[in-house]
Amino acid sequence: TRSTQGVSSAASDVYKRQSKNRTCAEIFTRDINTLKTKPLRRVAMKKLLAALLVMLGINAMADDINLWQKSTLNSIVQKGVLTVGLEPGYMPFEMKDKQGNIIGFDVDMANEMAKAMGVKLQLVPTAWDGIIAGLLTGKYDIIMSGMTITQERNLKINFADPYISVGQTILAPKKHAGKKWSDLDKPEYT
Numbered sequence: 001t002r003s004t005q006g007v008s009s010a011a012s013d014v015y016k017r018q019s020k021n022r023t024c025a026e027i028f029t030r031d032i033n034t035l036k037t038k039p040l041r042r043v044a045m046k047k048l049l050a051a052l053l054v055m056l057g058i059n060a061m062a063d064d065i066n067l068w069q070k071s072t073l074n075s076i077v078q079k080g081v082l083t084v085g086l087e088p089g090y091m092p093f094e095m096k097d098k099q100g101n102i103i104g105f106d107v108d109m110a111n112e113m114a115k116a117m118g119v120k121l122q123l124v125p126t127a128w129d130g131i132i133a134g135l136l137t138g139k140y141d142i143i144m145s146g147m148t149i150t151q152e153r154n155l156k157i158n159f160a161d162p163y164i165s166v167g168q169t170i171l172a173p174k175k176h177a178g179k180k181w182s183d184l185d186k187p188e189y190t
Contacts, residue, residue, distance in 0.1 A: 076141055082114040082121050085140035087128045093146040106144040109163065132156055 076082050086106055088094045094104040102123050114121035124140045135143050135157060146166070149159050170181055176189075 072141055076117065076119060080119050082110065082117060082119050082142070083124055083140040084110045084121065085124045085126045085131055085134050085143045086110075086145040087131060088125050089128075090146045094144075105164075106146065110142075110144050 086094045088096050088102045092104055093106045097103050110121055126134050131143055134140060
């Protein structure tokens with residue numbers, strides 16, 4: 001009887017003789033059923049599987065590289081500038097100080113992002129009604145302006161996870177206590 005080591009060595013010798021002067025495609029597409037023993041078929045299957053895995057791995061890496069090259073993040077790094085669109089009238093998130101500088105929570109977040117990326121920050125003040133159009137046309141890389149996620153907006157642009165949640169509530173005099181909002185949605189109250 002043959003030992004396992006002897007079979008592997010014999011299979012390797014057969015493989016070397018058969019594969020001499022053949023292309024890769026010819027080697028791996030030969031009819032596996034022509035191999036007479038189970039160990040030889042196993043060797044051929046393992047080599048075929050290994051070749052397929054290598055090819056798939058190379059394709060996956062190439063796809064990742066292409067994705068990175070086309071990404072907004074790569075573009076920002078290449079330019080050396082993070083361009084942020086915002087509407088500086090939504091206090092305390094973005095507003096202008098007495099000197100006309102744009103300040104606020106969103107500006108602080110944008111500064112930290114630019115710092116972490118090792119790039120400069122450029123703020124682009126934009127009217128609210130054109131802020132999404134500005135992003136879509138490449139006027140800036142990101143919007144940081146207290147935007148609520150809606151279905152309509154989500155179909156046009158991608159949203160990050162919210163970094164703050166802000167609710168809205170009605171403040172009314174005590175005489176209106178216990179009334180629903182629909183009771184107060186009348187011309188005499190607005």
